[in-house]
Amino acid sequence: MMHGYDMGSFFGWGFLQLILIILLITFLFWVFNKSNESKTNSSEDQSIKILNERLARGEITVDEYDRLKRKINS
Structure with missing residues (x-):
């Protein structure tokens, strides 16, 4: 008798879902930053x-060219 200690085949699914959510959020941040970076460039x-x-x-x-170029690049 196991008396309710069996995790069954679902053990670890919560951890897997957490990892997938973290990966999704990381991917979305990466995409957002890339799109903003290309607009700025x-x-x-x-x-x-x-x-x-x-x-x-x-x-x-x-001289004006150099001053303005430094200002744009900063």
Whole structure:
């Protein structure tokens, strides 16, 4: 007689569910951070492109270009 001490075939399923939930949350954070990172890089790339064009047209000096580029990258 086992007297109720048998865990049966369900032993460990709660732990497995916890691990799966943690993995899902980690994955969602990773996806969210990647999407924000690509948006930030895209806007910085566009800003640098505009800055390069302004320098090429002579609208700004090299000193202004360097100052603005440092500000964009910080």
